[in-house]
Amino acid sequence: xxxxxxxxxxxxxxxxxxxxxxxxxxxxxxxxxxxxxxxxxxxxxxxxxxxxxxxxxxxxxxxxxxxxxxxxxxxxxxxxxxxxxxxxxxxxxxxxxxxxxxxxxxxxxxxxx
Amino acid sequence: xxxxxxxxxxxxxxxxxxxxxxxxxxxxxxxxxxxxxxxxxxxxxxxxxxxxxxxxxxxxxxxxxxxxxxxxxxxxxxxxxxxxxxxxxxxxxxxxxxxxxxxxxxxxxxxxx
Numbered sequence: 001x002x003x004x005x006x007x008x009x010x011x012x013x014x015x016x017x018x019x020x021x022x023x024x025x026x027x028x029x030x031x032x033x034x035x036x037x038x039x040x041x042x043x044x045x046x047x048x049x050x051x052x053x054x055x056x057x058x059x060x061x062x063x064x065x066x067x068x069x070x071x072x073x074x075x076x077x078x079x080x081x082x083x084x085x086x087x088x089x090x091x092x093x094x095x096x097x098x099x100x101x102x103x104x105x106x107x108x109x110x111x112x113x
Numbered sequence: 114x115x116x117x118x119x120x121x122x123x124x125x126x127x128x129x130x131x132x133x134x135x136x137x138x139x140x141x142x143x144x145x146x147x148x149x150x151x152x153x154x155x156x157x158x159x160x161x162x163x164x165x166x167x168x169x170x171x172x173x174x175x176x177x178x179x180x181x182x183x184x185x186x187x188x189x190x191x192x193x194x195x196x197x198x199x200x201x202x203x204x205x206x207x208x209x210x211x212x213x214x215x216x217x218x219x220x221x222x223x224x225x226x
Contacts (some may be wrong), residue, residue, distance in 0.1 A: 002156060042219055043202060043218075048213040052197060055208075097213075102159070103135075
């Protein structure tokens with residue numbers, strides 16, 4: 001158990017809908033990362049937060065947004081969903097930004113039908 | 114921008130064979146380098162890391178050396194076991210350059226007895 005909790009584990013929704021994925025980081029970790037893992041694209045970095053502030057942005061679509069709350073949990077919002085958004089979404093956390101170990105949650109498997 | 118390139122898989126080996134998984138990187142600054150492993154149905158776990166040139170990371174019989182001159186961080190193990198079957202990801206982080214933790218596409222290793 002990495003200490004990072006993601007909910008829900010599985011999500012099935014229709015095209016055009018909006019979903020929210022939730023991540024609770026390890027106790028004491030200030031940095032949260034979101035990744036999308038699909039068979040053809042591999043592990044794509046979406047966005048990183050540190051202590052509530054956006055720190056780095058990757059290949060995150062405009063239809064997607066995220067935030068980190070004062071209690072340090074984070075949410076990833078995916079809207080106007082398309083079939084191609086079906087993937088495994090991982091959250092990771094670390095104590096700080098940089099050359100420290102990141103701990104990954106078990107992921108949320110999103111299926112868009 | 115910064116990027117990581119890994120050898121394409123899958124890699125199929127017999128037990129006790131020697132393993133090399135190649136990883137090269139492109140970075141504008143001085144990144145830290147990592148190898149993560151993902152077992153079936155799980156999130157990623159840190160396998161080893163190196164934070165500066167010529168550092169060698171090692172764990173569970175795996176090793177990788179940070180080679181700045183060749184911008185490489187190849188993963189090696191002298192004698193693989195069936196339990197090493199997993200997906201291996203090379204990654205870099207360079208917060209000074211604004212780069213969060215980004216990953217290569219992953220290499221699937223399958224070890225048979």
